[in-house]
Each structure stands twice: as structure tokens, then as C-alpha cells.
Amino acid sequence: ELPKVWNVAEQLYSRPLSKHCEDFAAKNIRQCHHALDTRHLVTVLNRDDLGVGDETEVFTIVMARVQRQLKENKAKGGEKPSRVVCTTTALLETVRVGSLPEGFISEYVIPNPGLQGPNKRLRPEFMEVLLRSSQGQCPRLGLRFSSISELCAGMSVRVLASVPEVVRCCKEKPKGAVHGPVGFRPNMARYCGKMVRISSTEDLNACAKIYGYMYPYTCLERVPALELEQFKKQRQERKLQEGDYIDVIDHNDKWLPARVERVKTDSRSGNSEVLVTYDGYGPKWDEWIPVSSTRIAKLHTFTEKTLLVNDKKRDRLTGISRALVRLRGRAAKRILEKSRQNSDGPREWPPADIEIPLADESLHAKYLMGDEVSLRRIAQLANSRVAARIDFPRFGLKPADEDKKSDKNDRVLQERENAAAEQLAKYDNAGIHVLPKVLQMWSGERSEQKLVEGLSVEDAYIMRVLLSVAKLHESKQAHIDSLQAFVMTDAEDTTLNGTYQLCGFENLHPMYKNTHGTVLIFDSKNWKLRRAHDRSGGVDSEGEGHTVATKAKGFMPPLGPWDTDGKPILSLPIERKSREHTCDDAEKKRVFTSTPFTPREVSIEALRRLYAWPGDKTCVDDAVHMLKNMGFQVTALTTIYLRPMFWNPF
Known part of the structure; x- marks a missing residue:
């Protein structure tokens, strides 16, 4: 509101109020110079008690205003060049630098033609003003101390x-x-x-x-006083909650990262206090600090961004997990390793994106680490399709029971009942009440806020782990559902050509089959085409001179040319398009009427809409890799241009 108050003071001929506005702007020039009028800015910059650290700061403020004026005048068509010259001259007269900063010509003069004279140098009148204003004037150090x-x-x-x-x-x-x-x-x-x-x-x-x-x-x-006032207001409005990490200065004047353990508020005064635990120190050093205290700062304001003890605890817990595996023996180790390979979730346990609370390590060692296989399966049971696809491990289901229950949904329901009775009941006996929240997750709830509402820190931690793993499984299932079919062409053996439909899962990967009985399968760490009469080997997607080696070992089959049997090409079906495709008629016309036999720039977004399901990044990456190998230039434009001869094979 400073410019408005200053203008009103001048209209009322109130000299005291104008002087107050000028003094306030001089002391807080760093915060006020953007809002001031040019006339008022010149008045303030001419003062000797300007609130700046050095003259270079004044020069930066002046040049920012000059560039703004030149830009505004250019937007208006350059109607008043003489007025711009006058205001620019008045601004440059406030500068008291002994020499121009390094890079002045390249940073200020060349980008602004309004400042240029002959040979793209600074205009002579502006240079004369700078030389005159820098002589015989003492530099202003309004913010610096003299003693x-x-x-x-x-x-x-x-x-x-x-x-x-x-x-x-x-x-x-x-x-x-x-x-x-x-x-x-x-x-x-x-x-x-x-x-x-x-x-x-x-x-x-x-x-x-x-x-x-x-x-x-x-x-x-x-x-400046204005900055102090703003800092004080921020401290008074500061909000902290349990689990937040902050910087706290101890009684030895040393800043340390700390974690908020508890928050309490006085009902009468409304003031809040927090119980902080210094990172890396025992509980005997915990102390209560007012939330508005100057001893508290935002995390890493005064501390280095190094690993917190919380991150080191994750390493210790992972070590505990390895120790438990060694204690179980080789058989248990094989079960745990198979569970990790068969899971779409991360191999790291617990997931790295879940913050580990500073709690009793025995809780994590006994339950979270010790029951890793069971917890992974509980997360898989959140989605019936995921649970049906991943058949290991199963809660209380014997092979005879699976034969009786042919319906996959019935098997999932039976597994959920067994899991609730066996595994989650053990958690309830230990004082961890996650069973009601897990039932909500199984019924379709995916809101983290609702699933952790009302739980303690330890309970919420276990619930976040289950929810995170469940979401990873569902995202991988959506990726599989988006790729139901592939098309193989240009193979010398005609039994390899045709459309491959999803027919099941083998070796933890999707399996596809065409009408000739040839199977597209992941075997021996490579994708292969296995003929109906060949059960021992197959046509490998990786060999000498391979072109898709980086994708050949991925979760989905690699798109593009393969390396054997006439170099067949694996692609997506032409009719398969996004269910959310909203291409209008004009865009369709641009796509299908491009000039033939001429490479065009291809849009990644158009590939995503035309050839992949929404959010299918792997498919887009494969398509882009294939286009680059064929000599196309791939950019992020908004339209797609493809030559007709390239359209059909793809």
C-alpha cells in the first residue's frame, strides 16, 4: 500500500506523511522498489542513507527498472521515446559505482535496443550520466555498520x-x-x-x-524493519505437527536437525509448544520449545543436507532383514527371494518412499521385517486381479482347495479371510490395530489420509507400507491390461507372424500366443518366440547386431525389429487406440494427409494417445526408440505427421 499512501500524501500536501513514506522506502528498498513509481524510486535512490549493502545493489535495482520501462514502452508501440530517455537518465544519475559491472554490455545493453548507440554500445548521453554520477560522491552503505x-x-x-x-x-x-x-x-x-x-x-x-x-x-x-516484521509474523503463524523435521539450535549455539515428537497447546493463551528429539541423540536431550521461538528454523536452513538418523535406521533395519533371512536358513531365503521376484513392488523393504518413524526397532524387526512375505501378500490382496495373477504365496490355501474353488474371486476372498485370521490377528495381539484399515483397503479405499486416520505413528507406518505396495501392484496390473495384444510381421517363418493375444503368465511375465500356436514368452532372461513344436528353445530377441537390447529384458515384449529369423518386427495393432482419444477432425486430417515418403517430426503426446493406453510410458518409450532407429526426429510437438507407408506396419 506504500505507493497509494505516498500519492495521497502528495495530493493532501502532507509533508510529514510524505517524508515518512520516503524514509520507510529508503530503509526497506529491497522489498519496496518493485512497487514504487519511477518518480518516487528516483527520490529514494538519491538518498545517502539508502538501505543497501553496496552500490552494486543500487545499480541492479536501477537497471531492473530501466529494462521494465523499455519493455512497457515497446509494448505500447514506442510512442514516447523522449520520455523514456528522460526517466532513464534520471535513474542512471542515482548510480554511484566507480566502474561498470563485468558483463554490463552483454547483460543489459545488447538485449535492450533502447540503450544502444553506435556499434551496439551504450548511448553516449547515458554513458556521460554514469561517468558524472560516479565522481565526487561517497558510496551508500545504509545497511552496513560503522563500528x-x-x-x-x-x-x-x-x-x-x-x-x-x-x-x-x-x-x-x-x-x-x-x-x-x-x-x-x-x-x-x-x-x-x-x-x-x-x-x-x-x-x-x-x-x-x-x-x-x-x-x-x-x-x-x-x-530492514519490514523484513523483521515479516519474519516475526511467520514465527507467530508457524504450524508444526508430529513427525515434522526442523532445525533447532541447542544451548551450545549449534544447529541440529530434530524431529517433533509431541505438540501441546495452551487452551487459555493459545500458545503451542513442541517436544523435539535431536537427530542422533538420546531421549534425555529432548526438550520442550515454543513453536514461535527463534531457536526453530525450517529443515536444512542452517544444517547440511546429509542423511538423517532416520535414513541410517533404514539401513539398520535392512540389515536386520538380511540377518533374519540368514537365520531362517536356505529354504526360507528361497521363499523370501521368490516372493520379492514375484512381487511388482520394490525389492527394497520397507519401500524407500515411506518415512520410518523413530520408534522401537523391535517392532520392525519382529513384524515388519520378519513377516515381509506375508505383508507383501496382504498388499496384493487389495486387488483381486493382482492376487489372481501372482500365485505365491497363498494364505492357508492348499492345492486341493484351489482345485475345488475354480473361481478366482472365491480364492481371493478365502485368502483374505485366512490372512485376517492368521496374520492380522497377530498384529492385534501385539497392540497394532491395522485390521479395520486393511479391510477398508481391500474394499477399494486408496486415500492415505483416511487409512491412517486415528492410528498411532507405528500403526500408520505399517499401513502406509501396505498402501504403497498395493498401489505399485495396481499400476503394474494396469500396464499389463493396456497391452493385451501385439503384432509380429516380416518374419521368414509365417508361423511367427500374426496377432499375439495375452493368454497367461509365465516366469513372472505376461505370455502372448498367436493363432499358429507360437508363444511370445520371457525365458532365460530374454524375450523369445517359441513355436508350437519347439519346447526347448525359441527365436531370441537378443543376438548379434541386436537393436533393442536395452528393452529385450524388460517386463513387456520389446517393440521394433528383432535380430533373427529374417528380423521380424513386433508392433502394436493399428486399431488399438486410447479410450480417451479426443482427436478432432482437423487433427485427423493433418495426420492422414501428410506428404508421403518424407520423414516428419513426431509428437510423443500423439504417440501416447494413438498407440498406447493412457499413462503407458513404457509403450511410448518403445515407440520413440523404434522411430529414432528408423531416422525419424522425435520432438514434443502437439501434432503428428506420419508418411502413409510408415503408418501400416506400425
Whole structure:
């Protein structure tokens, strides 16, 4: 509201109010210069007590306003060039730099023709103004301190953002100091450019002690009142909840990452306090801190982005999982390894995207790690199609029972009953009440907020693990459902050609079969075409001179030419298009009427719509790889141009 108040003050001829607006803008020029009018900005920039760190900052503010004016004048058709020259001259007169910054011509003059003179140099009148304004005027350091006496304990200041400048100040003896320079420590660089709080001052060294380090007053600057007010407001409105990680400064002036364990609010005053646990320290160091305290900062504001103890705990728990496998013996190890291979979820357990709570490790070692196979199966049971596709392990179902229950849905329901009675009942006896939430997940609920609502930290953690794995299984199932058929062409053996339909699963991968009985199968770590009369080998998709080796070992069959038997080409059926395809008539006309026999730019988005189900990234990647091998240029345009001879094989 500052520009409006200033204009009203001038209309009312209120000199005190105008002076107040000018003083406020001068002290907070960093926050106010974008909103000020050019006339008011020139008035403020001419002051000697401008709230800047150095003259380079003033020059940056001036050039930003000059570029803005030139852009606005160009948008209006360049109707008033003389007026722009006058305002630009007035702005440049406020600059007091001794020499132009490095790269001034390339950064400011060349991109703005309004500043250019002959030979793409700065216009002579502007250069004359800069030379005249830089002579005989003292530089403005409105935010810098002139002596150590201006500093006091508890004062909020900012360390200079330039690390080389801070290093230079620390290695020089400050004016008024009795002893020599204090020197620079590498950890002092982490506070450069940040607002800090002074613990104490030392007059003999002319330094201020900040978080255990001595900074000369020459490398510190004032914080504008407006910024202090905004910082105070942010502290008062700060919201924290259990499980949040924050930076906390301890009583030894050392910033440490910490975790919020509890939050309590005073019903009378409304003030909140948090119980924090310092990362890597025992519970005896826990303490209550007010939420609005200056001892709290956002995570990694003053600490390095290193692995937290929480991340190290994941490594320890993974080690516990390996130890349990070794204790179980070879048979148990084979069962666990088969479960991991047969699962669409991550091999890492627990999943890396789930935050491990700082709780009793025995809980995870005994249940989460010890029952990894069972928990994976519980997540698979959330989707009946996933549970029917992955047949290992099964809860309480013997082969005889499976023969009696031919309906897959009945088998899934029976498995859910056994899982609830066997595995989840054990959790309830241990005080973990996840059974009602698991039943909600099995019934189709996928909202994390609803599934963890009302659970403790440990219960919510186990529920998040189950939900995360269930979603991964469902996404892989959707990918399989989107690729129900493939087309093989150009094979020398005609029994290999034709449309391959999804007919089941083999070796943990989908299996496809054509009308001649040839099977497209994943075997011996490669995709193969197995003829109806050949059960021992097959036509390999990987060999000498292979073109799709990076995709040959993927979960789905590789699109494009294969390397044996006449180099057959595997592609998607032409009639298979996205169910959400919304191509209008104009776009269809552009697609089918492109100039023949000329490579065109192909849109990835169009490939996604025309040839793949929605969100099928693997199919798009295969198609793009195939197009690049054929010499097409693939870009992210919005239209697709294909020559007719290329349309049919694809």
C-alpha cells in the first residue's frame, strides 16, 4: 500500500506523511522498489542513507527498472521515446559505482535496443550520466555498520551473501579493533546471506559472536524493519505437527536437525509448544520449545543436507532383514527371494518412499521385517486381479482347495479371510490395530489420509507400507491390461507372424500366443518366440547386431525389429487406440494427409494417445526408440505427421 499512501500524501500536501513514506522506502528498498513509481524510486535512490549493502545493489535495482520501462514502452508501440530517455537518465544519475559491472554490455545493453548507440554500445548521453554520477560522491552503505558499538547481544543481523567478501573481512583487522583479524572458518560460509542472531560482542576484536563463530562487524549488515516484521509474523503463524523435521539450535549455539515428537497447546493463551528429539541423540536431550521461538528454523536452513538418523535406521533395519533371512536358513531365503521376484513392488523393504518413524526397532524387526512375505501378500490382496495373477504365496490355501474353488474371486476372498485370521490377528495381539484399515483397503479405499486416520505413528507406518505396495501392484496390473495384444510381421517363418493375444503368465511375465500356436514368452532372461513344436528353445530377441537390447529384458515384449529369423518386427495393432482419444477432425486430417515418403517430426503426446493406453510410458518409450532407429526426429510437438507407408506396419 506504500505507493497509494505516498500519492495521497502528495495530493493532501502532507509533508510529514510524505517524508515518512520516503524514509520507510529508503530503509526497506529491497522489498519496496518493485512497487514504487519511477518518480518516487528516483527520490529514494538519491538518498545517502539508502538501505543497501553496496552500490552494486543500487545499480541492479536501477537497471531492473530501466529494462521494465523499455519493455512497457515497446509494448505500447514506442510512442514516447523522449520520455523514456528522460526517466532513464534520471535513474542512471542515482548510480554511484566507480566502474561498470563485468558483463554490463552483454547483460543489459545488447538485449535492450533502447540503450544502444553506435556499434551496439551504450548511448553516449547515458554513458556521460554514469561517468558524472560516479565522481565526487561517497558510496551508500545504509545497511552496513560503522563500528562495533552499533551491535548488541540479541540483535538480528544478516551476514554478507558474498563468501569471498566475508573471507576478506575476516582476514583484515577491522577499524577500531585492538587485536588482529579473527580469521575465517569453513563452516562460517553456511550462514552467508542469512539472517542470524548475535550471541555476544567483543570490543577488542570488533567482532560479534554468532552461533559459536566470530564475525567482524564489517561483514554484517542491518536487517530492514519490514523484513523483521515479516519474519516475526511467520514465527507467530508457524504450524508444526508430529513427525515434522526442523532445525533447532541447542544451548551450545549449534544447529541440529530434530524431529517433533509431541505438540501441546495452551487452551487459555493459545500458545503451542513442541517436544523435539535431536537427530542422533538420546531421549534425555529432548526438550520442550515454543513453536514461535527463534531457536526453530525450517529443515536444512542452517544444517547440511546429509542423511538423517532416520535414513541410517533404514539401513539398520535392512540389515536386520538380511540377518533374519540368514537365520531362517536356505529354504526360507528361497521363499523370501521368490516372493520379492514375484512381487511388482520394490525389492527394497520397507519401500524407500515411506518415512520410518523413530520408534522401537523391535517392532520392525519382529513384524515388519520378519513377516515381509506375508505383508507383501496382504498388499496384493487389495486387488483381486493382482492376487489372481501372482500365485505365491497363498494364505492357508492348499492345492486341493484351489482345485475345488475354480473361481478366482472365491480364492481371493478365502485368502483374505485366512490372512485376517492368521496374520492380522497377530498384529492385534501385539497392540497394532491395522485390521479395520486393511479391510477398508481391500474394499477399494486408496486415500492415505483416511487409512491412517486415528492410528498411532507405528500403526500408520505399517499401513502406509501396505498402501504403497498395493498401489505399485495396481499400476503394474494396469500396464499389463493396456497391452493385451501385439503384432509380429516380416518374419521368414509365417508361423511367427500374426496377432499375439495375452493368454497367461509365465516366469513372472505376461505370455502372448498367436493363432499358429507360437508363444511370445520371457525365458532365460530374454524375450523369445517359441513355436508350437519347439519346447526347448525359441527365436531370441537378443543376438548379434541386436537393436533393442536395452528393452529385450524388460517386463513387456520389446517393440521394433528383432535380430533373427529374417528380423521380424513386433508392433502394436493399428486399431488399438486410447479410450480417451479426443482427436478432432482437423487433427485427423493433418495426420492422414501428410506428404508421403518424407520423414516428419513426431509428437510423443500423439504417440501416447494413438498407440498406447493412457499413462503407458513404457509403450511410448518403445515407440520413440523404434522411430529414432528408423531416422525419424522425435520432438514434443502437439501434432503428428506420419508418411502413409510408415503408418501400416506400425
